[in-house]
Amino acid sequence: MHRAQIGDNLTVGLLNSKIGDGKVLAIKKDHIEMEVCLTQEPPEPIPLTLIVALPRPKMLKRILQSAASLGIKKIYLINSWRVEKAFWSSPLLEPERLKNELILGLEQAKDTIMPQIHLKRLFKPFVIEELSILVKGSSDNKPIALAAHPKAAIPCPQNINQSAILAMGPEGGFIDIEIETLERIGFSTVNLGRRILRLETAVPFIVSKLF
Amino acid sequence: MHRAQIGDNLTVGLLNSKIGDGKVLAIKKDHIEMEVCLTQEPPEPIPLTLIVALPRPKMLKRILQSAASLGIKKIYLINSWRVEKAFWSSPLLEPERLKNELILGLEQAKDTIMPQIHLKRLFKPFVIEELSILVKGSSDNKPIALAAHPKAAIPCPQNINQSAILAMGPEGGFIDIEIETLERIGFSTVNLGRRILRLETAVPFIVSKLF
Numbered sequence: 567m568h569r570a571q572i573g574d575n576l577t578v579g580l581l582n583s584k585i586g587d588g589k590v591l592a593i594k595k596d597h598i599e600m601e602v603c604l605t606q607e608p609p610e611p612i613p614l615t616l617i618v619a620l621p622r623p624k625m626l627k628r629i630l631q632s633a634a635s636l637g638i639k640k641i642y643l644i645n646s647w648r649v650e651k652a653f654w655s656s657p658l659l660e661p662e663r664l665k666n667e668l669i670l671g672l673e674q675a676k677d678t679i680m681p682q683i684h685l686k687r688l689f690k691p692f693v694i695e696e697l698s699i700l701v702k703g704s705s706d707n708k709p710i711a712l713a714a715h716p717k718a719a720i721p722c723p724q725n726i727n728q729s730a731i732l733a734m735g736p737e738g739g740f741i742d743i744e745i746e747t748l749e750r751i752g753f754s755t756v757n758l759g760r761r762i763l764r765l766e767t768a769v770p771f772i773v774s775k776l777f
Numbered sequence: 778m779h780r781a782q783i784g785d786n787l788t789v790g791l792l793n794s795k796i797g798d799g800k801v802l803a804i805k806k807d808h809i810e811m812e813v814c815l816t817q818e819p820p821e822p823i824p825l826t827l828i829v830a831l832p833r834p835k836m837l838k839r840i841l842q843s844a845a846s847l848g849i850k851k852i853y854l855i856n857s858w859r860v861e862k863a864f865w866s867s868p869l870l871e872p873e874r875l876k877n878e879l880i881l882g883l884e885q886a887k888d889t890i891m892p893q894i895h896l897k898r899l900f901k902p903f904v905i906e907e908l909s910i911l912v913k914g915s916s917d918n919k920p921i922a923l924a925a926h927p928k929a930a931i932p933c934p935q936n937i938n939q940s941a942i943l944a945m946g947p948e949g950g951f952i953d954i955e956i957e958t959l960e961r962i963g964f965s966t967v968n969l970g971r972r973i974l975r976l977e978t979a980v981p982f983i984v985s986k987l988f
Contacts, residue, residue, distance in 0.1 A: 609971040628839075632978045675972035724935075760820040761886035767843045767981045770974070774985035 570598065578602055579678035608678045612637040612777050613729035615700060615709070619646035619736035621765055623656040627667050628766045634671025634681055636773050642697075644686040646744055648736040654687060689744060698751040700731060711753040714772060715745060716762055718755035722775050730776055734765060781809065789813055790889035819889045823848040823988050824940035826911065826920070830857035830947035832976055834867040838878050839977045845882025845892055847984050853908075855897040857955055859947040865898060900955060909962040911942060922964040925983060926956055927973055929966035933986050941987055945976060 570576060570590050578588035578600065586604035593599075616633055620626070620643045633641055645654070657663060664683050672678060686692040701711045709729040712722070716739060733740075733748060740748070745755060763771060781787060781801050789799035789811065797815035804810075827844055831837070831854045844852055856865070868874060875894050883889060897903040912922045921937055924944040944951075944959060951959070956966060974982060 628977070632975070635972060635974055635978055636982075637972060674975055677972065761846060761848060761888065763846055763981070764843070764885055766839070766977065767846055770978045771847075771981040771985040774982040 576600075577676060578604070579608065579672075579676065580604055581678055582680055583678055584608070585676060585678055609637060609675065611639045611679060612773065613709075614638050614773065614776065615640040615642070615729075615731040616769070617642040617644055617697070617731065617733040618765065618769075619644055619734065619740070620649050620653045621736065622650070622653055623658045625765060626653075626656070626658055629769060630664065630667040630683075631671040631674070632766060632769055634668045634677070635675040636671075636770060637675065637677065638773070639679060639681045640684075641681055642684045642686055642692075644692055645689045646736050647689075647741045648738045659685060690747060693747050693751060697731075697748075701752045703729070711748075711751075713740065713745065713748050713753045713755045714758060714768060715739065715755035716757055718757040720754065720756050722756040722758055722772055724775050726776050732772060732776075734768060734772075737765075787811075788887060789815070790819065790883075790887065791815055792889055793891055794889055795819070796887060796889055820848060820886065822850045822890060823984065824920075825849050825984065825987065826851040826853070826940075826942045827980070828853040828855055828908070828942065828944040829976065829980075830855055830945065830951070831860050831864050832947065833861070833864055834869045836976060837864075837867070837869055840980060841875065841878040841894075842882040842885065843977060843980055845879040845888070846886040847882075847981060848886065848888065849984070850890060850892045851895075852892055853895045853897055853903075855903055856900045857947050858900075858952045859949045870896060901958065904958050904962060908942075908959075912963045914940070922959075922962075924951065924956060924959045924964045924966045925969060925979060926950065926966035927968055929968040931965065931967050933967040933969055933983055935986050937987050943983060943987075945979060945983075948976075 572590050572593060574590045576588050577585065579585035584604040585606045585608055586602065588600040588602040591599040591601055616638050618629065621629060668681055703709045707729055709731050710726055711731045713733040733753060758768060758771060783801050783804060785801045787799050788796065790796035795815040796817045796819055797813065799811040799813040802810040802812055827849050829840065832840060879892050914920045918940055920940040920942050922942045927950060944964060969979060969982060
């Protein structure tokens with residue numbers, strides 16, 4: 567916004583509402599005045615619940631921006647054996663900070679619908695008690711549940727035409743017992759080919775395959 | 778390598794050659810000694826030539842790592858109207874620095890084949906004199922030439938089963954006359970949907986669609 571001048575026409579959006587055009591009427595020290603006309607619906611979300619083992623803060627920022635720009639609306643940051651404990655103390659995990667990263671992603675994609683983020687610091691209770699219910703879905707919406715896993719025999723499916731829950735491990739991957747726990751509640755493990763990709767590359771790669 | 782201990786078995790690869798296993802025999806101040814057995818071919822490259830309007834250095838690092846991890850072997854960094862001139866003075870463009878970023882990507886994907894990078898500071902001569910020849914390909918390998926462009930009417934194709942040349946514009950996109958110049962030598966413009974993605978998200982997204 568810092569380069570806007572009086573008279574400029576900008577694309578604007580109201581959080582969790584429509585998008586449209588805005589004309590800058592006045593620029594004050596702490597706010598600007600605009601004439602705003604909101605006419606368009608934001609772009610369609612993608613029906614994906616993303617479950618990510620909490621990455622290091624620098625990577626987390628990028629993942630959140632990228633996920634928001636791709637249209638992902640439900641994100642769970644979870645613990646896993648190989649997640650460094652210190653990552654859970656990052657100030658980036660404060661709700662306002664998380665929201666700021668997501669807004670950058672929404673702005674990039676001209677979207678307005680704020681994704682929900684959930685923080686789950688205990689792997690097993692989360693998977694057994696909560697994720698197992700998400701995986702079941704509802705009578706008219708049974709999601710496919712996938713865990714990205716380099717050792718998996720099956721490649722990631724394409725153009726699935728249904729909603730999905732996708733679990734991505736930490737650097738080094740989920741450990742065997744975590745994979746077993748996910749499989750027990752209905753997850754299938756899938757690979758992305760022989761190359762191991764970093765989370766920031768793997769997320770758009772899989773989203774593009776699935777939808 | 779900083780956590781390696783004597784006796785550890787590591788996956789190792791020789792640049793532009795095979796990969797295999799290595800056992801750490803000794804750790805010295807400035808080098809380590811390993812017993813190395815190289816048996817496997819590196820993973821298949823993807824038959825994509827990536828042409829990117831030079832991004833800001835921070836983004837360039839990530840793109841290079843990501844492109845190398847995805848198996849892209851030919852990268853052109855080119856000028857475009859909306860590329861900031863200062864980006865061309867970045868020390869990151871020194872060959873050794875570029876190589877370091879690519880090696881990080883190769884290590885991530887357990888690949889050994891170093892991508893080639895070409896720097897092209899003049900858009901029009903590059904497109905007219907060099908890119909036009911690349912687009913023609915050879916009698917047994919005619920690549921598909923695509924320019925990612927938000928205004929394009931056609932969506933990005935899927936599973937193309939042929940080689941491709943992909944041009945990605947700067948923040949704000951290629952300008953109209955640049956798109957016209959690309960179209961004149963045989964490029965088709967394609968969109969990635971309504972959402973505008975940042976380069977670091979768009980590259981793995983498109984690679985996943987095409988291959």
